[in-house]
Amino acid sequence: MEDRKRPCRRELLNWINVVSFAADDTKLFLDTHPYNQEALQCFDALKKQRADSLREYARYYGPLTLDTAASGADCWRWINDPWPWQEGGC
Template sequence: MAEQKPCRKDLLHWINIVSFAVDDVKLFLDSHPCDQDALEFFEKYQKERNCALKEYAKYYGPLTIDTVNASATDRWNWINEPWPWQEGGC
């Protein structure tokens, strides 16, 4: 059975949600570094964000340098794909 490609817009929306959550809790942790609940929240959503970024890179190309595939066959191929702010739909 073929793997179904996720909707690009939905995946970008999820990345924005988890990225906001991670950034927001990082600011909170600056002034509350020992808050165990905040640390657990950060770890959970940081993992979610990394998974979402990897999934996006797998189907649509990398959004961050962390998800670039450095193999010779994939050398900078994302330049030929629609950019995240361009119309792409699902």
Template sequence: MNRPKNRKELLNHINQVSFAVDEVKLYLDTHPCDAEALAYFREFSRERNLALKEYARIYGPLTVDTAEDTCTDRWNWINEPWPWQEGGC
């Protein structure tokens, strides 16, 4: 998948792949043996994690899972603009 170039596009991409992951998780709750759905989950989960890490690297973390990669010297992610500030969303 091609990665979005700017902050707004990257947030939009994260929202899209997050939605796909959440929906397929619900499906897998009732269809745990669906190999195609599991592959879809793995693909979009990997894409979501990559996008979250990319966002954290460039703009600061959106989730606590990606905070450790960008806040190694101090807890500075609170100082970054929130996604809804400065036209982030």
């Protein structure tokens, strides 16, 4: 049942790239408009979406960043899976 909920690896990685780009772009806007409330709210929402997506990716495919790396006995499991830039797909 858990595998039915498994997101497509390629689509999830693409979404992480999209939301990361949007967050970075918003952050650049905030460099020159630090008090823009709409931009601040947008940045907070994008940052949360990115963090949630990174956690979901790590859950199914292994960590992409240090923030989502596991600790303990299972911490090196991801080394056996294909790397994000290798062929994989869904």
